[in-house]
Amino acid sequence: xxxxxxxxxxxxxxxxxxxxxxxxxxxxxxxxxxxxxxxxxxxxxxxxxxxxxxxxxxxxxxxxxxxxxxxxxxxxxxxxxx
Amino acid sequence: xxxxxxxxxxxxxxxxxxxxxxxxxxxxxxxxxxxxxxxxxxxxxxxxxxxxxxxxxxxxxxxxxxxxxxxxxxxxxxxxxxxxxxxxxxxxxxxxxxxxxxxxxxxxxxxxxxxxxxxxxxxxxxxxxxxxxxxxxxxxxxxxxx
Numbered sequence: 532x533x534x535x536x537x538x539x540x541x542x543x544x545x546x547x548x549x550x551x552x553x554x555x556x557x558x559x560x561x562x563x564x565x566x567x568x569x570x571x572x573x574x575x576x577x578x579x580x581x582x583x584x585x586x587x588x589x590x591x592x593x594x595x596x597x598x599x600x601x602x603x604x605x606x607x608x609x610x611x612x613x
Numbered sequence: 614x615x616x617x618x619x620x621x622x623x624x625x626x627x628x629x630x631x632x633x634x635x636x637x638x639x640x641x642x643x644x645x646x647x648x649x650x651x652x653x654x655x656x657x658x659x660x661x662x663x664x665x666x667x668x669x670x671x672x673x674x675x676x677x678x679x680x681x682x683x684x685x686x687x688x689x690x691x692x693x694x695x696x697x698x699x700x701x702x703x704x705x706x707x708x709x710x711x712x713x714x715x716x717x718x719x720x721x722x723x724x725x726x727x728x729x730x731x732x733x734x735x736x737x738x739x740x741x742x743x744x745x746x747x748x749x750x751x752x753x754x755x756x757x758x759x
Binding site: 591 | 664666670703731734746748
């Protein structure tokens with residue numbers, strides 16, 4: 532089981548802030564492929580990966596990063612702090 | 614080093630005074646405060662979302678990178694989340710160093726990294742509706758100078 536969190540417009544597009552998923556995805560990219568295939572709102576949220584960032588257990592990661600041992604995955608747009 | 618992520622307002626003057634009074638061996642204190650713009654009166658406010666847990670860790674990591682790179686005596690970062698009105702302070706950084714060059718450089722470094730590496734997302738609220746503020750290429754480019 533893995534916790535998947537969504538922030539900002541990703542959260543709005545998918546319609547929920549977090550969910551717990553059963554997945555056999557080996558990498559972030561595999562998980563995205565699984566999510567895209569679920570429903571149109573996921574496909575819309577993950578349509579353009581260049582406008583998305585991912586964090587694994589609260590550390591920024593790349594889309595080809597492995598999910599082994601990861602408990603929390605977060606998807607969000609590029610950050611706008613400061 | 615102090616990192617505060619909070620919804621409550623803060624008093625910039627009081628924070629800078631307390632920070633300055635507590636540092637030992639510093640010859641320079643630099644502070645920066647970021648405010649909500651009103652964009653010529655078109656903006657009624659800003660809503661700031663963040664990633665509790667990761668936010669504090671990311672800011673602490675950025676502040677630690679600054680401490681290891683420059684000769685600093687202390688670092689303060691305060692960043693708010695939630696709904697803010699135009700003119701309100703969103704965030705501030707303060708750096709204390711033996712000499713001003715380090716204090717200025719570290720403050721700029723902190724700002725550049727907080728902009729695109731701390732998990733905050735701004736939504737602009739206006740009469741015409743609301744819109745997520747897009748990250749600028751220039752913000753990403755700003756990191757290259759470090």
